[in-house]
Amino acid sequence: MADFLAHLRDPVLYAIPVFLLFVAVEIVAVHVLGHDDDVVGYSAADTRTSMLMGTVALGVNALFRLVMLVVFAVLFELAPVKFDPRDWWTWVLMLLGQELVFYAYHRASHRVRLLWAGHQVHHSSEHYNFSTALRQKWTPYFQLPFWSVLALCGIPPWLILTGLSIDLVYQFFVHTEKIGRLPRWFEYVFNTPSHHRVHHGSDAEYLDANYGGILIVWDRLFRSFVPEGKRPTYGLTTNIRTHNLLKVGFHEYGSILRDLRRAGSWRERAGYVFGPPGWSPQQQSDAVAGHVVASR
Numbered sequence: 001m002a003d004f005l006a007h008l009r010d011p012v013l014y015a016i017p018v019f020l021l022f023v024a025v026e027i028v029a030v031h032v033l034g035h036d037d038d039v040v041g042y043s044a045a046d047t048r049t050s051m052l053m054g055t056v057a058l059g060v061n062a063l064f065r066l067v068m069l070v071v072f073a074v075l076f077e078l079a080p081v082k083f084d085p086r087d088w089w090t091w092v093l094m095l096l097g098q099e100l101v102f103y104a105y106h107r108a109s110h111r112v113r114l115l116w117a118g119h120q121v122h123h124s125s126e127h128y129n130f131s132t133a134l135r136q137k138w139t140p141y142f143q144l145p146f147w148s149v150l151a152l153c154g155i156p157p158w159l160i161l162t163g164l165s166i167d168l169v170y171q172f173f174v175h176t177e178k179i180g181r182l183p184r185w186f187e188y189v190f191n192t193p194s195h196h197r198v199h200h201g202s203d204a205e206y207l208d209a210n211y212g213g214i215l216i217v218w219d220r221l222f223r224s225f226v227p228e229g230k231r232p233t234y235g236l237t238t239n240i241r242t243h244n245l246l247k248v249g250f251h252e253y254g255s256i257l258r259d260l261r262r263a264g265s266w267r268e269r270a271g272y273v274f275g276p277p278g279w280s281p282q283q284q285s286d287a288v289a290g291h292v293v294a295s296r
Contacts, residue, residue, distance in 0.1 A: 011165040054134030072157030079154040098163035103218040105146040106211040117252035126235035133175035201232025
């Protein structure tokens with residue numbers, strides 16, 4: 001029982017003091033030591049919202065880790081091959097597999113509206129700083145089918161959860177405007193503040209790009225990489241202009257329900273739920289018409 005509970009301990013919890021220290025240091029760097037005129041910096045209300053969203057998310061994720069561990073344990077028993085965590089290559093396979101799964105999940109979270117309804121929380125701040133990294137969703141449930149693949153591939157369940165936490169800790173440090181570009185070799189392989197600033201941009205040229213967690217190589221391989229050019233405009237394409245935690249966390253689910261009520265067919269209902277954010281019947285009709293014209 002003690003070993004089981006030990007596996008539920010989230011390494012992210014041990015990193016919280018470091019997160020808070022870096023937030024404090026960045027606030028000093030931005031507002032005391034000075035900054036460029038075009039740097040947004042910190043807003044007290046925005047930072048408070050991000051930290052409160054993150055605090056609740058810690059509790060939600062702690063409960064959900066129990067569910068994930070049980071499901072992964074069942075699937076692990078069905079795996080045809082089981083890797084030993086005492087072997088160094090098991091950790092390499094876990095980290096590479098974790099990064100590929102994270103890329104797939106992250107990309108789906110931007111292209112499937114039901115998943116986007118949760119993920120949009122992280123993009124809802126119009127600021128970009130270390131506190132933005134703490135603005136996390138309260139609905140992590142759709143992670144389960146993606147990361148279950150690793151359990152079926154023979155990665156020990158507790159190691160999968162460890163990989164998730166390593167990814168989250170690393171990503172905290174890419175949420176800043178105070179770091180420019182890093183050495184070229186590092187920028188080519190790893191996710192960096194420059195790459196992730198692009199991901200948080202709501203500008204047309206930056207949408208749906210740079211999904212990597214620790215590595216950026218999957219974006220280069222699957223052609224979703226966009227280099228940083230002009231300074232991004234942060235936030236959603238239509239910002240919600242509120243610091244109400246419930247609205248920040250659930251407003252997109254409400255929008256989906258409103259669209260479902262006015263849908264005229266099951267095809268439209270499916271589009272509103274599983275189509276990309278912003279999908280509409282008119283958009284689909286225009287796309288079909290364009291395809292017909294192009295095929296003639």
